Amino acid sequence: MRERNNEKRYKNIIADFKRSFPGSEKEVFLYRAPARVNLIGEHTDYNNFPVLPLAIDREITICASPRKDNKVILKNRNSCFADREFEVDFQIAPYPRGDWGNYSKAAFQALQDYLRIQKGEKKLLSGMEALIDGDIPASSGLSSSSALVVASAVVINDFNKLNLDKLSLAELLARGEKYVGTEGGGMDQAASLCGKKRAALKIDFFPLRIEYIPFPEDYTIVVSNSLVDAKKSASANSAYNQRVIECRLGTALVGRFLEDKYKVECPINLLGDLKKSKFSDLLKDTDKMLDEIFPRDDFRLGETGSMLKMEQGELRKRYLKLKGGSYFNSPPSGFKIKRRLRHVLGEGERVEKSAQCLKNQDMEELGHLMYQSHRSCAEDYEISCPELNQLVEIARQNGAVGARLTGAGFGGCTVNLVQSCRVEQFKRSMIDQFYRDYLKKEEDFSACLFSCRPSSGAERVV
């Protein structure tokens, strides 16, 4: 596969920037932050289980110039995104939910908090003028929004000489992106910042650790878009947050059960904390553990309160509170706690096995694990949709070694692992059996179905 050639695009962006922000004495810089696909490990990051993504050769590019004052002026080469302007402050009020400017504000807020809280400095970050461009399909589960947060942050880090290294930035931004209203984990920011050419990243959390595993040349990652919007706003946002809350409640119930049964403390905040606890042996047979703790699947909030011996007010404050201070509305039918935990525990184990497969170049076995993961995402975590399931099935029938939804789910893309020598034939079959029903033109096919290669992480280009 040929390298994507960005040189011409970069030249055009710089020329456009100079037209949009005239002033000949300006110093102009160009930064990029890549998208990611996740090979396996979905909704494990915020549970302290690992993930296995790679940064890809699609990116957000920012051409920017520093300002002496605190004003931030953002323009976008895509005319769907109107200009935005704001002042950096200690508390930056967000735009309405879903506004693209919030992703840049999230980066400013995170780094301003770092400066004030961790460094004890009273000064405000300086502003910038920026023109943003990108070739990541939006709302497709490839993390275009985190790439914008990351790209903004690397600019701010440089312009303000904060000297934050990539791991520290990734940790700050994982928390910082909650500013936009999603209780996400840390995978996207870490992958976009720390990506490496020709390698997948096994990422562990709390604290963030990255292991690079070479990705074999004779296999190709093909991304296919289900054409169902996977916006992290509105209903998908709420469905995502519900999964996070189900895991929080489930983890508390596991902890309580173990304390009551064994009469010892079980201080676990996240399900993955079990790995390092005195109960780690229970992870050898997670089905048995879940069957013992949870007599059934669904639990209403009140029931979890009785099981945790906690009154409603305290329960809501501890487990239903979102970053902005609002509360999640608990669904009348209850939380599907047992099956959510079954997915997370199984998926955590699949990531460990997958990382080993990749090291051994056992791609067939990695592919099996990917199919298993998709099934668990669809049945236990309920984050798939008919179009994603159909894409995975078509991929399987056409020789993909592995295929699964990638990212938060609820639409977006699938990731397909295909032998490099079979990629063209694979794509033709996907077009005939899926895309021809929806799209007409050749260029539409290539926008929705493309091969990608593991790429390097966010950086200054010019």
Ligand code: GLA
């Ligand atoms: C989104 C979040 C990530 C992760 C994935 C699901 O992309 O931003 O932190 O939770 O969903 O694996």
